[in-house]
Amino acid sequence: MSNPDVLLVDIAAMVESEQSNQMPLTVVTSSAVITGRLAPEAVWRQRVSEVLSDSARLGPFSGIFTTDRTQNGHGGVEAPTHLHFHVARILQGSIGIPETGGMYRVAIQDVSAWTVGDFSYSDH
Numbered sequence: 001m002s003n004p005d006v007l008l009v010d011i012a013a014m015v016e017s018e019q020s021n022q023m024p025l026t027v028v029t030s031s032a033v034i035t036g037r038l039a040p041e042a043v044w045r046q047r048v049s050e051v052l053s054d055s056a057r058l059g060p061f062s063g064i065f066t067t068d069r070t071q072n073g074h075g076g077v078e079a080p081t082h083l084h085f086h087v088a089r090i091l092q093g094s095i096g097i098p099e100t101g102g103m104y105r106v107a108i109q110d111v112s113a114w115t116v117g118d119f120s121y122s123d124h
Helices: 006-018 041-053 059-066
Strands: 023-028 033-038 082-092 095-107 113-116
Touching (some): 006 033, 006 082, 023 082, 033 095, 041 059, 041 082
Antiparallel strands (some): 082 095
């Protein structure tokens, strides 16, 4: 979307303000369908940092994710520009990748369609 959907921005802002990770959402981008639950950016960043910290190879990158970038230079909070999914899957046919769910960051401007709710998938 060249002009991000205001309703989607409002949903992301509410997730941020409520610090809730219970909003199920499925989005369509030009390259993927992603389904899962939205998380506040700070919660998402902390979880990614923890995963990276546990890796001998990727540990040095963990600090990048603990820096708070949600405030503008004037101390105010900016409107969300990204959706932060946790326990999310990329849908490929009837399969969800990864099977256990992952952490995805999607630019709101890249979302071409969306729906409230996360889709189940079947391994059959």
